[in-house]
Amino acid sequence: MGRAVDAWLTHLDVERGLSHHTLAAYRRDLARWSAYLAAEGVERPEDVRETHVSEFLARLREGDADHPPLAATSAGRTLVAVRGLHRFLALEGVLDADPARRVSPPTPPSRLPKAIGVDEVERLLTAASVGDTPASLRDRALLEVLYGTGARISEAVGVDVDDVLGEEGVVRLRGKGGKERIVPLGSYAAEALSAWLVRGRPTFAGKGRGTPALFLNTRGGRLSRQSAWTVLRACAERAHLGGHLSPHTLRHSFATHLLEGGADVRVVQELLGHASVTTTQVYTLVTVQRLREVYADSHPRAR
Structure with a gap:
């Protein structure tokens, strides 16, 4: 096993030019793999079976006297080294078959979307309403649209003026793959958009070249995703909202608050x-x- 590991790492170094840190990490992972095999009485790569790989992965997750349990992502990275080694040996003809080929890495636990509370959303939107300048009118309208429609940041900055169907109280959003959907605006978002369109946008539009974009920068061009991020961060700081707040946080909050209010999951999907x-x-x-x-x-009996 030691010679096989050295051969693979040399291949990665010479043929693929992997970094010193990556090679060192692979060597550590494979040292643990080799130690496990030695304890099982396996000394040659030809004697490794799929059950050895599966059992080793289970040991990684459970831990032992010398090693703490590994999270799914860490165990998966170790398995990458094991699979890479045996795939290399199979391609080189050392092995008739790859014993690690069918062993899949553990599935990491799904990360729940981060959402902020309704009161925090209100603080954020209030912070965006400071002053009556074109920029503050735009910022309030942008954040109201993000939270009021659940739009992705790319969808919000991609909205054109003609996509706002004021009489119907809806906005047309273009999602992934160019797929369009119609989403209600809500009274607060509609009011903020009206103020921006009447009192703010004309000022910025006069400095540009007649772009149809709904949200403009100070030069009259379409507001970029990066600039929208900057708007959100500035408002979050003024609202004293700690932690990492992103435009996607408002999308998560939109969905979470709808479901908490009793909305059907199919409606939220649409x-x-x-x-x-x-x-x-x-x-x-x-x-x-x-x-x-x-x-x-x-609950008194929950503690």
């Missing part, structure tokens, strides 16, 4: 533009988690 309801169902986990927190804090 509003978010998700192709599959499975993607939307992760937000139901957020609301269940919130229910647990409230229960734990409120």
Whole structure:
């Protein structure tokens, strides 16, 4: 096993030019793999079986006297080294078959989307309303649209003036793959957009070349995603909202607050533009988690 590991690492170094840090990490992972095999009485690569690989992965997740349990992502990285080694040996003809080929890395736990509370959203939107300048009118309208429609940041900055159907109280959004959807605006977003269109946008538009974009920068061009991020960060700082707040946070908050208010998950799926309801169902986990927190804090027999 030691010669096989050296041969593969030399191949990665000479033929593929991997970094010293990557090679060192692979060597550490394979030293643990070799030690496990030695404890199982396996000394030659030809004697490794798929069950050895599966059992080794389980040991990584469970830990032992000398090693703490590894998270799914860390165990997966170690398995990458094991699979790479045996794939190399199979391609070189050392092995008749690759014993690690069918062993899949562990699935990392789904990360729940981060959402902020309704009161925090209100603080953020209030912070965007400071002053009556064209920039402040635009910033308030932008954030109201992000939260009021659940739009992705790319969708919001991609909206044109003609996409705002004021009489119907909706806005046309263009999602991934150019797929369009119609989303209600809500009274607050509609009011903020009206103020921006009447009192703010003409000032910026006069400095540009007649772009149809709804949200403009100070030079009259379409507002970029980076500039929209800057707007959000500035408003979050004024609202004293700690932590990492992104435009996607408002999208998550939009979905979470709808579900907490009793909206059907299929409706939320359509509003978010998700192709599959499975993607939307992760937000139901957020609301269940919130229910647990409230229960734990409120029920006398929960503590």
